[in-house]
Amino acid sequence: METSALSISVVLPVFHRQQSVENINLLRRSLESIKDQRMSIDYEILLVDDGSPVPISNFKDVLGEAAHDVTWIRIPINRGLVNALNTGILAARHTLIARLDADDVWLPSKIDKQLSQFESDADLTISATGMSLVKTDGSHIEDHIRPGDWNGILRFFVDVGCPFPHGSVLAKKEIYRLLGGYPHSGNFSHCEDYTLWGTWLRFFKPAMVEESLYNYTVSDSSVSAIHGEQQRNASRIVQSRFAKGRLASKLPDALRSLAGCLGISLMNAGKLSYLLWQFKPDITLPSEALDPLRVILFDREFSTISSGSSSQSWADLLGLPRTIQSQPSDEITGRFYCL
Template sequence: MTELPFSVLMCVYRGDDPAHLREAFDSVTVEQVRPPAQVVLVQDGPVPTALDEAIQRLVAEPVVPVELVRLPVNRGLGVALTAGLARCAHDVVARMDADDISLPERFAVQLPVVEGGADVVGSGMLEIGSGRDDVVGRRVPPLTPERIVESSRMAQPFNHPTVVYRRSAVEAAGGYQDFKQMEDYLLFARMIQGGARVANVADPLLCYRVGEGAYARRGGWSMLRTELALQRRFLRMGFTTPAQCVRNVLVRGVYRLVPEQLRRVAYGAIMARRGER
């Protein structure tokens, strides 16, 4: 099987930690068993001096070619990813967040799945606290194509920071849209509805930082309004049935409004249940 070159797409904004960015960048380049041919780094709006200096050091280092895309104002993840995809030199693109850590074998495991025909492949991931040795949880996605499609009617079927996809398949589905904190779920729903070939691997191939406020950001009235808008969109596009829409509004809507501690417990139970299937 021919090995395809691929790009890594990262976005950084003013709230990111320079040290975390450095660790994330190293984890997808010098630490990888199978490194990328390009990194596209999107700077979503102005950043503090320390972070700007960290970005400039990454661009200047001859580790791997880095394409820096600067957006003059903060536009949000959906817009930033769209701008970054346009600058990716290769059809195969791996997503990476600026504060996570990819494990060394990540691309060596995922790229052959794409080369074997998948349009998008995600993986399991470890939730970490203060560092990669402080593991506080584990997320295992649905594994078979049938389970991925089935579960997507209720929940995001991929751990977005772990995905590798074909840019052509993303563009065929309309690309990312500006849909606060739900742009990934909406994209993957459209890809699934359009017949994209989907896959997940159970192995945790990425460490995902669960910082302060991670569960708080998943709740509140603003997130409830976004949730309701997403469910209306799914219903209009025929991705869900009326019965599924009502179920999702009740289950996912209540999740957005319960106290943060209860939300944390509920989320852990949901992830454990998904991992058993």
């Protein structure tokens, strides 16, 4: 991907139940860490005030230079983190979404190293980094570095838990929007990121920078501290659903195989697979696409049906010109449905 095609919208949700000097100082530190990236591409900072009793924008002058060029989005009533995140994603003008919380910090070179990954791989859709746990005064607790390759990230997801430190994520806006943003379901409260990654990693290529380039502030008011048990229960549901396929290690090769037989990019193969999984349309596609799709869509069954006007070409489903299709020896029309 060309550098000129990359631009970043930083989504920073904030809810200050009570204003304090500490809250403002932590927010200033977060904003300064964005500015310290010295990004050479277009970017914006979207500060989403999730109904704080005193609007955060009232403190522009106190925040000083750190608040320069910030776009202030005010939600009148507190509706929770998921709504704030999705509000920011909908408002974003740029191609990549970066995520940061109001008490966390990016370390210098974080964005540069992630942008290098996107520039060298057009199929990459999401990148994260390692993180350091720190106290509110910035003192170090411990580091967490996760595997950097696609298979390693999938193994971590199934065997351990959430592979991406949320505030380290840089990801393609078009995939966020395709997947409908962060889920609002009450079953996954306080686990919205892990739930979204459970769908994302199944269909789209991830990467990690295996360095600690993000500081996560541990405090008594953090989500994991207040809602830890609920978060763990929701995580177990997501983890068990993903593990049912017992095919996590085969997903990358299956998506590459699908892309090869259709003559499309790996990202478009992921989009097609997701649309088949989510909407279960009648579809006409080459017969050789069935084997990789059975791996990717392990919780869907496929049945051949009579061709009719209701079926559509896989290229039409993606909005691609039909000339992009390879010339398969056989085509089938079929329907995917839930097992």
